[in-house]
Amino acid sequence: MADVLVYIDPSGDAERLLAFARPLATGAGGEVVALVAGGESGADGLTGADVVLEMSHPALSPYLPEAHQAALAAAIEARKPQLVLFENTTAGYDLAAAAAARADLPFVGYCVGLSVHDGEAESTSTVYGGQLLATVRTTLPAVFAVNSTAMHDVSGASGRGERVQLPAPAKLDSLRTTFLEGFVPADEGVDLTKAERIVCVGRGIGGAENIEIAQELATALGAELAGSRPVIDSGWLPKVRQVGKSGARVKPKLYLALGVSGAPEHVEGMQGAELIVAVNKDPSAAIFNVAHFGVVADLFDVADELTTLVS
Amino acid sequence: MNIAVALRLMPNPGDELELDGADIDREYVEMVMNEFDDQALEEAVLIKEATGATVTAVGLRAEGIEQALRVAYARGADRIVIVDAGELDPYDSRTAALAFAQAFRELKPDLVLTGVQTPTDVFGQGAPYLAAALDWPQVNVVVGVKLVDGRAEVTQEYAGGRLAVLGVELPAVVGLQSASAPPRYVSMARLRQAMTEASTETLAVDVPAPARASTIESLDRPEQTAGAKMLEGGPEELATQIAALLREQGALVS
Numbered sequence: 360m361a362d363v364l365v366y367i368d369p370s371g372d373a374e375r376l377l378a379f380a381r382p383l384a385t386g387a388g389g390e391v392v393a394l395v396a397g398g399e400s401g402a403d404g405l406t407g408a409d410v411v412l413e414m415s416h417p418a419l420s421p422y423l424p425e426a427h428q429a430a431l432a433a434a435i436e437a438r439k440p441q442l443v444l445f446e447n448t449t450a451g452y453d454l455a456a457a458a459a460a461r462a463d464l465p466f467v468g469y470c471v472g473l474s475v476h477d478g479e480a481e482s483t484s485t486v487y488g489g490q491l492l493a494t495v496r497t498t499l500p501a502v503f504a505v506n507s508t509a510m511h512d513v514s515g516a517s518g519r520g521e522r523v524q525l526p527a528p529a530k531l532d533s534l535r536t537t538f539l540e541g542f543v544p545a546d547e548g549v550d551l552t553k554a555e556r557i558v559c560v561g562r563g564i565g566g567a568e569n570i571e572i573a574q575e576l577a578t579a580l581g582a583e584l585a586g587s588r589p590v591i592d593s594g595w596l597p598k599v600r601q602v603g604k605s606g607a608r609v610k611p612k613l614y615l616a617l618g619v620s621g622a623p624e625h626v627e628g629m630q631g632a633e634l635i636v637a638v639n640k641d642p643s644a645a646i647f648n649v650a651h652f653g654v655v656a657d658l659f660d661v662a663d664e665l666t667t668l669v670s
Numbered sequence: 671m672n673i674a675v676a677l678r679l680m681p682n683p684g685d686e687l688e689l690d691g692a693d694i695d696r697e698y699v700e701m702v703m704n705e706f707d708d709q710a711l712e713e714a715v716l717i718k719e720a721t722g723a724t725v726t727a728v729g730l731r732a733e734g735i736e737q738a739l740r741v742a743y744a745r746g747a748d749r750i751v752i753v754d755a756g757e758l759d760p761y762d763s764r765t766a767a768l769a770f771a772q773a774f775r776e777l778k779p780d781l782v783l784t785g786v787q788t789p790t791d792v793f794g795q796g797a798p799y800l801a802a803a804l805d806w807p808q809v810n811v812v813v814g815v816k817l818v819d820g821r822a823e824v825t826q827e828y829a830g831g832r833l834a835v836l837g838v839e840l841p842a843v844v845g846l847q848s849a850s851a852p853p854r855y856v857s858m859a860r861l862r863q864a865m866t867e868a869s870t871e872t873l874a875v876d877v878p879a880p881a882r883a884s885t886i887e888s889l890d891r892p893e894q895t896a897g898a899k900m901l902e903g904g905p906e907e908l909a910t911q912i913a914a915l916l917r918e919q920g921a922l923v924s
Contacts, residue, residue: 370828370829370832371829421834422828424808424809424810424836448828448829449811449826449827449828449829452786452787452795452797452798452810452811453798453808453809453811455794456763456764456794456798456799456802457799457801457802457808459794460764460794460798460799460802461802465793465883466793466794466884467793467884468792468793468795469792484792486789486790486792486889487681487687487694487790490687490891491687491694491890491891492889492891492892493886493888493889494886494888494889494890495792495884495885495886495887496884496885497884497885498883498884501884535807535838536807536809536836536837536838536839537836538834538836538837539834539836539837540834541832541833541834541835542832542835543832543833544831544833580916580922580923581923589683589705591848592709592849592852592853593852593853594851594852601831604829605811605827605829605831605847606830606831607830607831608830612920613919613921615912620683633919633921634916634919636912636916637898641686643686643891647897647898648897648898649898650898651898651899652898652899652900652901652912652915653897653898653899654900654908655900656905656908657905660905661905661908661909661912664905664909664910665909665913667909668913669913669916
């Protein structure tokens with residue numbers, strides 16, 4: 360069948376992914392088929408799908424990678440889609456490549472563009488942390504994972520909305536993974552999502568000993584200090600100060616990025632800021648594609664001068 | 671308890687990448703340990719310290735892997751193994767995972783840790799591929815691993831920092847986003863000592879020829895379509911321009 364099977368992630372943006380799938384289904388001459396595994400994802404509100412496959416089993420919610428893997432394998436086997444689409448969320452990282460391997464289909468991840476013609480897909484993927492774009496040609500059927508930043512438009516096009524119950528595979532009764540508990544870590548009094556101004560440091564800050572320079576600027580600007588993933592993973596700033604895919608999604612009035620490369624995972628968390636000013640010594644840094652104003656310079660020189668000026 | 675860490679390489683994040691057809695120009699690029707595999711290695715060493723497990727660092731033969739494995743040894747790995755699967759396409763993460771899987775069938779670890787992703791796994795992440803090849807359970811995007819009563823308890827991270835703890839029967843594959851503590855610093859003296867002390871084992875494996883149903887046609891720099899307006903000048907001039915800009919746009923505290 361020439362359908363596009365869309366995996367609905369309980370933590371993802373289902374309607375935007377369904378909207379992304381619509382032109383692909385048209386191109387492939389098929390329908391948009393959504394897979395809703397477990398009650399968490401909610402099949403009721405999905406207007407963008409022609410067919411909603413629903414699978415119920417206690418192991419499917421809360422989300423468990425092994426259980427959702429089994430559900431996907433059953434759905435791919437039942438519908439034999441031309442394309443299988445994931446959003447690049449945690450579930451996407453868990454499931455997309457594995458689903459491709461198990462169904463013996465090619466897989467392309469980190470897609471920011473995807474089109475279908477004559478049984479082939481042409482896609483564009485971010486590679487090397489967003490520094491470069493790869494143009495990829497793939498023989499269908501195939502599996503794709505789409506970066507959240509690429510799913511811009513909700514077309515408003517409604518699908519037929521037919522609902523089909525898919526039987527739960529027997530594998531769901533003999534899983535080797537169990538859900539123990541879910542929680543949200545304490546915010547320690549920091550809420551970047553409410554900050555009006557943010558100074559964010561990236562790998563270019565160089566080390567924990569230089570954080571103070573950015574902190575002084577943040578204080579002078581009345582801003583919260585934040586970090587990109589490499590800064591947090593290196594322990595230079597606490598996790599509550601992370602902006603990006605696995606941290607806070609922020610929309611401040613001002614976002615001043617110091618030494619931030621602009622990896623897609625970071626951009627996902629800050630592209631909604633009203634004014635983005637980026638300082639980076641690398642003129643080809645991807646952050647300049649999303650910033651409104653850019654400065655190619657040593658961040659320490661600029662930060663010192665700016666702190667003096669606004670203090 | 672034996673933990674294996676699957677280590678891959680990435681260009682040094684400080685190196686500027688030059689294009690060379692459908693690849694980067696590799697001549698002047700230093701290949702270093704993939705940053706997320708670095709996190710996986712740290713988590714393995716933390717588990718070793720807590721439980722007495724042994725840690726085997728495993729990498730595929732390629733320029734730079736020996737150095738990365740010796741760094742792993744200096745950081746606390748007990749054993750380092752180079753898997754020789756012949757020449758592999760650096761973007762073919764699926765065949766790489768098959769090579770690792772072959773090695774793990776021989777090395778028989780109880781738990782494999784690896785990074786959540788590499789900067790080049792456009793054709794798929796290593797952890798899910800590896801688990802599919804071995805038919806082991808897998809959890810990716812993990813920020814902490816503990817061994818409790820003969821199984822792994824892993825903390826998986828979701829959008830916005832929400833977390834869940836999952837119990838996973840062993841053997842299993844876990845993809846690390848970050849370790850429970852930042853990767854430790856290793857002194858140059860310790861690194862030099864590891865260079866002479868560590869003995870590298872080599873394991874030859876056979877992998878099937880890649881399917882080639884998907885190919886990279888070109889690599890390009892992103893077009894600067896809606897790119898930033900660039901400000902020019904020395905540090906002082908730049909700071910003055912930024913301050914003026916923030917004032918104009920109402921971004922300063924009034």
